[in-house]
Amino acid sequence: MELQYFEFGPMKIVVSIAVVGFCGLLGFLYNELVMKPNTLREILKKQGIDGPRPSFLLGNIRELMKKPQNNNNDKRPIFHNVAAALYPCFGQWKKKYGELFVFSLGNKQIVCVNQADVVREITKHISLDLGKISTQRKEFGPLLGQGVLTSNGKSWAHQRKIIAPELYMDKVKGMMNLITESAITLIKSWKSKIEAEGGIADIKIDASISTFSADVISRACFGSNYSEGQQIFFKLRTLREIMSKKSLLLKIPGMRFLPTKSNICVWKLEKEIYNLILKVVKKRQEAAHEKDLLQTILQNAKRSNLTQKAVEKFIVDNCKTIYLAGYDTTAASASWCLMFLASDQQWQDRVRADVLEICGDRIPDVDMLPKMKQLTMVIQESLRLYPPVPLVTREALKDMKFNDVYIPKGVDIWVTILTLHTDPEIWGSDAYEFKPDRFANGIAGACKLPHLYMPFGYGPRVCLGQNLAMVELKLLLALILSNFSFSLSPNYTHSPVYRLLIEPERGVNLLVKNL
Numbered sequence: 330m331e332l333q334y335f336e337f338g339p340m341k342i343v344v345s346i347a348v349v350g351f352c353g354l355l356g357f358l359y360n361e362l363v364m365k366p367n368t369l370r371e372i373l374k375k376q377g378i379d380g381p382r383p384s385f386l387l388g389n390i391r392e393l394m395k396k397p398q399n400n401n402n403d404k405r406p407i408f409h410n411v412a413a414a415l416y417p418c419f420g421q422w423k424k425k426y427g428e429l430f431v432f433s434l435g436n437k438q439i440v441c442v443n444q445a446d447v448v449r450e451i452t453k454h455i456s457l458d459l460g461k462i463s464t465q466r467k468e469f470g471p472l473l474g475q476g477v478l479t480s481n482g483k484s485w486a487h488q489r490k491i492i493a494p495e496l497y498m499d500k501v502k503g504m505m506n507l508i509t510e511s512a513i514t515l516i517k518s519w520k521s522k523i524e525a526e527g528g529i530a531d532i533k534i535d536a537s538i539s540t541f542s543a544d545v546i547s548r549a550c551f552g553s554n555y556s557e558g559q560q561i562f563f564k565l566r567t568l569r570e571i572m573s574k575k576s577l578l579l580k581i582p583g584m585r586f587l588p589t590k591s592n593i594c595v596w597k598l599e600k601e602i603y604n605l606i607l608k609v610v611k612k613r614q615e616a617a618h619e620k621d622l623l624q625t626i627l628q629n630a631k632r633s634n635l636t637q638k639a640v641e642k643f644i645v646d647n648c649k650t651i652y653l654a655g656y657d658t659t660a661a662s663a664s665w666c667l668m669f670l671a672s673d674q675q676w677q678d679r680v681r682a683d684v685l686e687i688c689g690d691r692i693p694d695v696d697m698l699p700k701m702k703q704l705t706m707v708i709q710e711s712l713r714l715y716p717p718v719p720l721v722t723r724e725a726l727k728d729m730k731f732n733d734v735y736i737p738k739g740v741d742i743w744v745t746i747l748t749l750h751t752d753p754e755i756w757g758s759d760a761y762e763f764k765p766d767r768f769a770n771g772i773a774g775a776c777k778l779p780h781l782y783m784p785f786g787y788g789p790r791v792c793l794g795q796n797l798a799m800v801e802l803k804l805l806l807a808l809i810l811s812n813f814s815f816s817l818s819p820n821y822t823h824s825p826v827y828r829l830l831i832e833p834e835r836g837v838n839l840l841v842k843n844l
């Protein structure tokens with residue numbers, strides 16, 4: 330037999346590397362998209378946790394995208410079953426597969442939990458093994474970075490320890506003057522509109538509410554003002570809107586560098602936000618300033634042994650988190666509260682009477698806000714029906730057990746706040762109605778299982794800004810109620826939409842007049 334020698338020229342080396350690389354890629358994709366998801370599904374299925382069959386690559390994305398047929402121009406009655414309007418598939422899956430079911434998004438297996446005892450165990454869990462969506466998941470990277478909202482383990486604990494004290498109630502009390510000034514600017518702008526329109530103005534309130542909440546975050550946390558932070562907020566909102574539509578596509582390497590339909594490139598937007606935040610930081614470093622959140626973040630970054638680039642990233646990611654987490658959430662909540670008060674004249678009168686009794690003609694201060702019980706009830710009810718963050722996610726970073734349910738490492742857990750907040754079994758047959766009275770005896774008196782009311786999330790990762798958010802909401806609403814009376818404008822179209830937050834897609838139009 331003759332031996333044949335195989336000569337390796339440069340071309341053959343390149344081809345061999347390409348073939349080996351291609352086979353490796355196929356193997357990797359097969360493992361990620363078929364083997365791993367199937368193994369996890371089998372483990373869950375053995376415990377009776379079943380769910381809709383995933384389609385290859387995209388999982389159940391097609392079902393999630395299906396919306397009930399509706400024409401947004403229709404003037405339909407306002408109906409508060411937001412979950413059914415946004416994601417009918419969740420209701421169908423729950424009906425078919427029970428309180429715990431699994432579905433897929435790409436290679437991710439997600440267990441949706443509606444079972445009260447399992448939710449309780451999850452909310453009580455404090456170990457670092459139950460993390461947030463993993464930082465390795467690049468699709469959310471441009472928006473959230475690796476700040477306190479998305480990091481896990483010791484890195485999260487370190488960041489939370491730095492940021493949390495800056496948003497404790499005693500610090501928020503110190504922000505009252507700033508918040509009041511921002512709210513008064515809004516009141517003045519509405520008064521000018523009313524005057525210009527001859528005594529009654531049709532106001533699309535969203536822009537002014539957003540400016541208020543952006544101004545508060547900029548001034549209270551970053552010592553700048555809205556006009557300086559305006560570009561950052563605008564670009565972050567654009568990025569959030571893109572991410573809410575394209576998060577799965579952005580998993581594909583290279584997608585961040587391609588322009589989207591509206592000709593915006595995610596990578597460029599991310600870079601611009603990065604540079605804008607660094608500009609605010611640089612300005613701060615040049616000028617001495619009183620201690621606020623930005624100052625605390627800067628001091629801690631300086632003290633660390635990180636490289637210059639890592640220090641910058643630490644600062645930018647955490648500033649981005651606070652700008653993002655604290656801005657649109659509060660604005661959306663205020664808009665929904667005003668929508669409810671405008672559509673229910675009795676409640677508007679009742680809350681106003683309460684506010685006026687407490688404040689008279691004075692501007693509300695820190696001691697007055699806790700006394701506004703009727704207003705608190707309206708905010709709580711609005712956050713129940715329209716929680717701006719409709720689901721809270723976790724990832725099992727290790728194999729975990731909640732009651733008898735075994736969740737293998739790598740599976741995501743979704744607690745869908747929106748469905749828990751409107752479950753007739755928990756809230757009664759009037760679960761979809763606006764009835765703030767249910768909170769007359771606090772959350773414990775409002776429903777059978779109070780731990781399932783969680784507009785600010787739960788456990789060790791509960792919202793850091795809830796004190797600030799409640800003070801902002803109360804102060805703004807109290808000032809609006811004591812200056813104006815208002816009703817829904819004929820131009821209002823009820824249009825809740827999910828863009829990582831539940832917000833009114835077409836805004837909220839009110840007819841406003843001076844009291």
Ligand code: HEM
Pocket residue numbers: 461477478479489496546650651654655656658659662716717718721722783784785786787788789790791792793794795797798
């Ligand atoms: C009405 C307004 C707000 C709502 C409904 C809201 C809701 C939430 C929810 C549901 C979470 C997730 C909690 C979890 O995973 O269990 C969260 C986290 C967070 N929120 Fe808020 N939030 C609001 C306002 C704010 C404000 C004003 C700030 C800051 C100024 C803020 C900062 C944060 C931060 C930093 C986290 C991450 C906490 C962590 O992972 O350790 N939020 N928020």
